[in-house]
Amino acid sequence: MNKPVDIEDRLWEYLDGAGSGDERLFIEQLIASNAEWKAKYQELLELQDLLSHRLELDEPSMRFTQNIMEAISKYHIAPAAKSYINKRIVWGIAGFFICTILGFLIAALAQIHWTAGSTTDSSFINNINLDKVEASGIFNKTYTTIFMMINVVLGLAALDMYLRRKKAVGSKQ
Structure with missing residues (x-):
């Protein structure tokens, strides 16, 4: 138990305030009664005081900092995202989603019986019965699975x- 490593670990825990009250009391008793523990405790106290109060951190000189900044400025810095995002891809994705939304709207509006309502009612919206819109033909398991498979294939492509393209650009440099 009195190995130097074990003593040092337990004393550091004591100095850091870790451990239960019983452990701290036991270590205090060892420091008071054992010369080896007391010497190691004094050594660690001096080291802790040196690290926390007396030791100044060295800062690099201004010339060194300036040299580093000049060296960094010589390298090519990555451009802003605006310059390397292909606008055609963004417009293609937006077009796909707009077409999908329009397709769903057309499919939903095609199922509404426009002539079933009477024209004598004051509100045209009250004549549309959305409960009769059948979406199970559009959102069934087969179509959803096909849609997801197509999206996965397009995403992988x-x-x-x-x-x-990234590999080709990297090999050219």
Whole structure:
């Protein structure tokens, strides 16, 4: 138990305030009664005082900092995101989602019986019965699975194109 490493670890825990009250009391008794523990405790107290109060951190000189900043400025810095994002891809994705939303709207509006309502009512919105819109034909398991598979394939193709382009650009430099 009196190995130097064990003594040092337990004393550091004591100095840091870690451990239960019984452990701290036991270590205090060891420091008071054992010369080896007392010497090691004094040594660690001096080291802790040196590290926390007397030791100044060295700061690099202004010339060194300026040299580093000049060296960094010589390298090519990555451009802002605006310059390397392809606008055609963004517009293509936006077009896909707009077409999808329009397709769903057309499918929903095609199922409404426009002639079923009477024209004598004051509100046209009250004549539309949305409970009769049947969405199970559009959102069934087969169509959803096909839609997800197509999206996964398109996503993998887009990722492949992106990685190939990045590899080609990296090999040119």
